[in-house]
Amino acid sequence: MSKSKKPNILLIMPDQMRADCLSLEKHPVLKTPNIDAIGKGGTHFSNAYSTCPSCIAARRSLLTGLYPSTHGIVGYKEGIPLETPTVTQYLKDAGYSTVITGRYMHQSPAEEPYGFEKRILGSTYIRTDDYAKYLEKETPALGGIAGIGISCNGREARAWPEKEEHHPTNWTIRQAKNMIRESDEEKPLFLVTSFYAPHPPLFPPARFMEKFMNEDLPKPAIGNWEVPPALEEYKDDFDASRVDLRGVKYKSTLAGYFALNAQIDEAMPDLINDFKEKSIAAGRSWLIVFTSDHGEMLGDHFLFRKCEPYDGSTRIPLLIQGSADLELTAANRCETPVCLEDILPTLLDFAGISLPDHIDGKSLVGILKGEETQVRDILHCEHAVTYSEAQAFHMLTDGIMKYIWRPVLGSEQLFNLKEDPNELLDLKLNSKWDNELTKWRNLMIKKLEDRPEGFSDGKKLISHCEYKAVMPK
Numbered sequence: 001m002s003k004s005k006k007p008n009i010l011l012i013m014p015d016q017m018r019a020d021c022l023s024l025e026k027h028p029v030l031k032t033p034n035i036d037a038i039g040k041g042g043t044h045f046s047n048a049y050s051t052c053p054s055c056i057a058a059r060r061s062l063l064t065g066l067y068p069s070t071h072g073i074v075g076y077k078e079g080i081p082l083e084t085p086t087v088t089q090y091l092k093d094a095g096y097s098t099v100i101t102g103r104y105m106h107q108s109p110a111e112e113p114y115g116f117e118k119r120i121l122g123s124t125y126i127r128t129d130d131y132a133k134y135l136e137k138e139t140p141a142l143g144g145i146a147g148i149g150i151s152c153n154g155r156e157a158r159a160w161p162e163k164e165e166h167h168p169t170n171w172t173i174r175q176a177k178n179m180i181r182e183s184d185e186e187k188p189l190f191l192v193t194s195f196y197a198p199h200p201p202l203f204p205p206a207r208f209m210e211k212f213m214n215e216d217l218p219k220p221a222i223g224n225w226e227v228p229p230a231l232e233e234y235k236d237d238f239d240a241s242r243v244d245l246r247g248v249k250y251k252s253t254l255a256g257y258f259a260l261n262a263q264i265d266e267a268m269p270d271l272i273n274d275f276k277e278k279s280i281a282a283g284r285s286w287l288i289v290f291t292s293d294h295g296e297m298l299g300d301h302f303l304f305r306k307c308e309p310y311d312g313s314t315r316i317p318l319l320i321q322g323s324a325d326l327e328l329t330a331a332n333r334c335e336t337p338v339c340l341e342d343i344l345p346t347l348l349d350f351a352g353i354s355l356p357d358h359i360d361g362k363s364l365v366g367i368l369k370g371e372e373t374q375v376r377d378i379l380h381c382e383h384a385v386t387y388s389e390a391q392a393f394h395m396l397t398d399g400i401m402k403y404i405w406r407p408v409l410g411s412e413q414l415f416n417l418k419e420d421p422n423e424l425l426d427l428k429l430n431s432k433w434d435n436e437l438t439k440w441r442n443l444m445i446k447k448l449e450d451r452p453e454g455f456s457d458g459k460k461l462i463s464h465c466e467y468k469a470v471m472p473k
Helices: 033-040 055-064 087-093 130-138 168-182 206-213 247-281 340-350 431-448
Strands: 008-015 043-045 097-102 118-121 189-198 286-291 318-322 332-334 379-383 393-397 401-406 411-416
Touching: 008 247, 008 340, 033 043, 033 247, 033 286, 033 318, 055 087, 055 340, 087 097, 087 189, 087 340, 097 168, 118 130, 118 168, 130 168, 168 189, 168 247, 189 247, 206 247, 247 286, 286 340, 393 431, 401 431, 411 431
Parallel strands: 008 189, 008 286, 043 332, 097 118, 097 189
Antiparallel strands: 043 318, 286 318, 379 393, 393 401, 401 411
């Protein structure tokens, strides 16, 4: 295989997938051998994070290689134009065929391709995308996705009512395989296979749902600081993010979520084998990246959805594997903090494209080759007010310790992730950790001292600042 050719690149991206939903991470019930194989054949980044864990900001960071505070979207906000060059555009300009199938990248304006030459789009809520048109044609009696009657942000789960071939995950895989087959061997391929699952609606095929309903499923992680929310706080809001969900309702939510992950794993060999075979036939190297935009709290600390600093929300899967001629280390586990912003410089590095000076992300090629062990000491994550003022956060982690500051409330938390990976024990409540807490607070003071919101004056953190999803200019 010629090393002079740019490698084909396959980016596989579920939506809202927790990092621990892999048997590679010793999940108690979810088996993901096919996804695991990517990490086992390459590198599993066990402390990969979404620096702003909701869809728009996270995907903007992936596309641009910029931290949220650099590209300006630090929370959930629709309608803000993306005017920065994207990884797709860089690759296209370097001669790549650029294709996305499935869930779009959730940027504004939606009709802008952001460097993708072909877009075959499928969601579970956009009534006019390619998948919606397909479903109307193939299952007219269903009445479209809305006919299933479950929320695309809620906790209710029920089995997919149609043939599996019509499920959005199966459809997305078929479109990706078609694009691989039709791709021009004379040009390198950048293919994004983007799933809406395991993001709600939680409607896996029945065989997956039944499997997990018959399993003894894990209990939620409930921290030592938490108090259950009262029923009155959420009884009239089916999409509420803070809920004390119990019994069969909670089990069905878990089963639906785990089942969607298992369905994706089962579909991987068809996609990956086609991609590898096409690359080999073209005499090209190949690179596979598996990641997600953010996680899902899934009842931990009485929370659902995302936008939180805890690992269920912020920590994401990141697995990277390459063909033998790329000389990447196999069975490599990297515990240094990395993030979505690192994907752009990594892909440009493999494609032989010079990295623009303004990029925040770091190339992971040195780690992938076993030549480096880390690309940064500490990672900063954040999210502005979305569900409530209490939810907004700034977070720092080195992969061992995690410090959280809630800028509207002024509250703090400290966790030892090595000793307490489920974040059950808030060390802020233990005076023995006061010195460590002070150390991390000072790091946050320094990190935020130039922010226009006024979070820090360089000497102390300042709470009760207005914290909006778009950075003030």
